[in-house]
Amino acid sequence: MGARARRVDDRIRELCAEAVAAKSSHKVKSTLAELQLALHQYTQRLRIRAAAVLTGCADLPPERRKASRDRRQRATS
Numbered sequence: 679m680g681a682r683a684r685r686v687d688d689r690i691r692e693l694c695a696e697a698v699a700a701k702s703s704h705k706v707k708s709t710l711a712e713l714q715l716a717l718h719q720y721t722q723r724l725r726i727r728a729a730a731v732l733t734g735c736a737d738l739p740p741e742r743r744k745a746s747r748d749r750r751q752r753a754t755s
Contacts, residue, residue: 686720 693713700706730737 686716686723690716690720 690713693709693716697706697709697713700709729735
């Protein structure tokens with residue numbers, strides 16, 4: 679894998695593409711192992727955010743990405 683993607687969801691997409699393109703079973707296995715770790719990390723972050731929202735915690739870190747509807751609104755403006 680080249681430079682690591684900065685965001686976990688970008689890394690997940692990259693690992694999925696690598697797994698599909700892999701030529702050997704060894705490469706598939708190692709890529710799927712990395713993918714499993716990335717999915718675990720993503721799930722943990724999502725659980726923390728959900729718990730914080732549901733409990734009304736104000737200590738949420740800001741989202742790094744805008745919602746897709748925000749991007750669409752900017753594109754049409």
